[in-house]
Amino acid sequence: MNLLLDKTFLESIGITLDEEAYRLLADHYQETLMGRIEDEIINELDEAQVIELSALRDSTDQVLQTWLAANVPQLREIIEDEIVILMGEIAENSEQI
Amino acid sequence: MTAPEHQPRPDNSHNPDDPDYIDWGNPRWPQEEYRWDDFKWDDFDDVAAASQPDQWQDWDDPISDTQPDADPETDPGGANQSQTNQDDGIEYFDPDTFEANDSPEQSHRRRMLRVARKLLGRIDNSPAAQAERVLAARRDRAEQDILRPAESMIVDDKEILGKSEFVNLQVQQAQHDITNYKAMSELRDSLVTPRKNYVDWRRKRIQIKVDRLQRKVDASPDTRWNRHRKKTLDMFKNRVEWRKGQLNKYAESKTKRAEVLAGRIDKRNVQLQKEIDHVINKKIEAQRRKVERTMYKNDKGHTFSSFVIHPIERTNYMNSLTAAQRQEITKQAILNIREKNIKKGRLDVSHVVDPNTESREVNDYELAA
Numbered sequence: 001m002n003l004l005l006d007k008t009f010l011e012s013i014g015i016t017l018d019e020e021a022y023r024l025l026a027d028h029y030q031e032t033l034m035g036r037i038e039d040e041i042i043n044e045l046d047e048a049q050v051i052e053l054s055a056l057r058d059s060t061d062q063v064l065q066t067w068l069a070a071n072v073p074q075l076r077e078i079i080e081d082e083i084v085i086l087m088g089e090i091a092e093n094s095e096q097i
Numbered sequence: 098m099t100a101p102e103h104q105p106r107p108d109n110s111h112n113p114d115d116p117d118y119i120d121w122g123n124p125r126w127p128q129e130e131y132r133w134d135d136f137k138w139d140d141f142d143d144v145a146a147a148s149q150p151d152q153w154q155d156w157d158d159p160i161s162d163t164q165p166d167a168d169p170e171t172d173p174g175g176a177n178q179s180q181t182n183q184d185d186g187i188e189y190f191d192p193d194t195f196e197a198n199d200s201p202e203q204s205h206r207r208r209m210l211r212v213a214r215k216l217l218g219r220i221d222n223s224p225a226a227q228a229e230r231v232l233a234a235r236r237d238r239a240e241q242d243i244l245r246p247a248e249s250m251i252v253d254d255k256e257i258l259g260k261s262e263f264v265n266l267q268v269q270q271a272q273h274d275i276t277n278y279k280a281m282s283e284l285r286d287s288l289v290t291p292r293k294n295y296v297d298w299r300r301k302r303i304q305i306k307v308d309r310l311q312r313k314v315d316a317s318p319d320t321r322w323n324r325h326r327k328k329t330l331d332m333f334k335n336r337v338e339w340r341k342g343q344l345n346k347y348a349e350s351k352t353k354r355a356e357v358l359a360g361r362i363d364k365r366n367v368q369l370q371k372e373i374d375h376v377i378n379k380k381i382e383a384q385r386r387k388v389e390r391t392m393y394k395n396d397k398g399h400t401f402s403s404f405v406i407h408p409i410e411r412t413n414y415m416n417s418l419t420a421a422q423r424q425e426i427t428k429q430a431i432l433n434i435r436e437k438n439i440k441k442g443r444l445d446v447s448h449v450v451d452p453n454t455e456s457r458e459v460n461d462y463e464l465a466a
Binding site: 012013014040043044074077078080081082084085087088089091092094 | 379
């Protein structure tokens with residue numbers, strides 16, 4: 001599933017936006033999704049792992065991804081579920097968008 | 098002879114020969130004013146008339162009749178005794194003695210009044226009974242004072258429950274408005290139907306008149322009256338055409354209105370709604386997986402007992418087993434429950450549980466325990 005929100009999906013659930021509105025919605029979607037994934041990952045970790053992760057804050061993305069793959073075995077499921085949940089919320093509120 | 102005012106008056110009230118003597122025991126005081134010779138026979142006419150049955154309506158008053166008779170010991174010259182006093186020679190009304198002359202309705206009323214008098218006589222008006230009634234009333238008030246705070250708490254709870262119920266009602270009402278919008282348009286159409294039927298009925302009725310008049314015009318000779326009939330027939334025909342036009346206009350306006358309503362209702366077509374439902378269902382599944390994941394994380398052991406805590410997962414798990422596996426797990430669960438109850442002191446060690454006979458009584462909730 002695509003991480004980014006695309007216009008095809010929005011049109012499939014009856015949402016038609018102009019470019020400016022679509023850009024704002026995509027930014028908000030990306031920010032919300034990342035926040036939720038981070039919260040869920042932190043919930044999966046114990047205290048020692050959280051401290052270890054905070055020490056890797058300034059490291060590169062490659063190192064960070066390697067560490068997450070090693071310490072969060074359900075990382076892929078977490079990301080997919082959060083994407084599905086967020087898209088479901090958008091579909092539920094499609095009349096208000 | 099009267100004594101001077103500055104001297105005490107001699108007490109002659111007990112001397113019958115004294116002119117100031119007052120006989121308090123005789124109700125006809127002073128005696129000189131009510132001698133027998135002073136009465137005339139005309140004075141008794143009213144009494145005689147009052148003794149007739151048609152003059153009893155005043156004495157049939159239920160309010161006065163329900164008053165109990167005066168007790169000779171406690172009320173020797175009382176007002177209640179006046180109607181039954183026979184000393185003055187007048188035959189006063191007595192409900193018990195005049196019953197033979199009563200009508201059936203009056204007789205029935207008198208019997209009921211006697212029952213009421215007996216019931217009134219059973220009320221204990223002694224000081225002890227009155228004190229007991231006062232104490233009982235005080236006890237009732239004290240109980241009410243104790244219960245009042247609890248009742249107010251119950252009212253508060255009801256208000257809280259009422260608020261949540263109000264929110265639920267609002268949600269239900271919103272769902273009802275959304276899902277039944279199409280039904281509302283159908284209801285409008287159904288309201289239009291009686292009017293349409295009435296218009297059809299009127300049109301048919303006029304058409305029958307037109308046909309009848311047409312037959313009469315065709316069968317009659319060309320006279321002055323027949324020409325008048327033709328004019329009337331033309332007028333009827335014009336009216337029929339006018340009504341048809343009106344009906345067409347009416348139907349056309351209703352069709353347009355229905356199209357507008359249908360456009361509003363089908364704003365989101367069926368395919369779009371299916372797609373939205375599909376996305377929402379996937380979201381619900383993802384949320385369920387998220388909850389299960391959190392539950393597994395909190396339970397490090399992943400044991401069977403912790404696994405079956407979650408109702409959905411427990412049901413899915415049990416459904417995935419074969420009958421033999423399910424029976425074996427149920428037996429094990431029964432033994433676990435027995436051990437827990439023995440540890441908590443709820444069950445005696447000597448109590449033997451036979452899983453083969455009690456396995457049917459174990460449900461999912463007992464397994465979770």
